[in-house]
Amino acid sequence: MSTPVQNHVINHIGISVSNCEAAAEWYKKLFGFQSIGSIRHPKRSTQPNHCAFDIFPASLKEFKMAFLTAGNRVGFEIFEFIEPKTYVPQPEFEYHRGGVFHICVTDADPNALADRMVEAGGKRIGVSARPNSENTMVYVSDPWGNAIGILDGSYERVIGMMQMSA
Template sequence: MAQASTHSRVINHVAVSVADIDAVVAWYSKVMGFQLIGNKIHEIRRSETPDAPIFGIYPQSLNDVKIAYMSTGNGVGFEIFEFMNPSHTQPEKNFEYNRGGFFHVCVTDHDPESLVARVVEAGGSRVGKMVRAVDEIKCVYVADPWGNILEILDTSFERLATAAAK
């Protein structure tokens, strides 16, 4: 049997569940520069569109959801969900670095300290201190106002990984 070839796949998008989609869209637009695609937040109700694709993915208990599609600087999507019915539940706002699953999203900025200042000014917080990850590469963690962790690197992931592999 022939083995299927594999290739490196690109990240298409990252999704986050939030309690207030309007506030999150506004914050990520202002602070991170992400753009709301179509300038619209979509609300999908099972009672109005029972055959909507989302209702084929999620269980019968989902009846109403808002979704915003945002674009980042390199075209990776940032998808925001506000589950309305049943409503969103908020986890503790602790930096749970040791819990399973995804625990941060990383953005690249040539001036991490300046971006940290913008995050804090806009209601977020700094997590730990700025460190030199490898070869003078700057790295710092922040939290948005809802406790989601963002890493800020001053270089690309490829450069970081190459420097770390030396």
């Protein structure tokens, strides 16, 4: 007899940027994310027992990490790898590369939030779109190249409406 698969909740999302402090402030200012504690700065030379050094290869010598939380209690971690240094592969949005494609937030006015994000150093990706007759979606990248979708409805509602119109 097989055990039923649990529908797991998302615990947290981690992104990589080239400036941890600036990114933490950007996400707090634009999305209202809240800090949990202070930014950490582990170094393998002084904190060899830090759990990250168990996970990552010996080539990781130093990094910074900020812990934020979203309005629905999903964690948002921001990493800045110092040695070796974080890099942004391309200035253009690489929609076809492997890995995490984007994160998405919900906002009643996606275009207004996108405008604020651009004013704060982000970059619009394409134009706003209508996934169904009732909703709007916009994509913007943060100043470090991470793609962020913005929807004006819940995931279940937007996808449900798309399925009904298909």
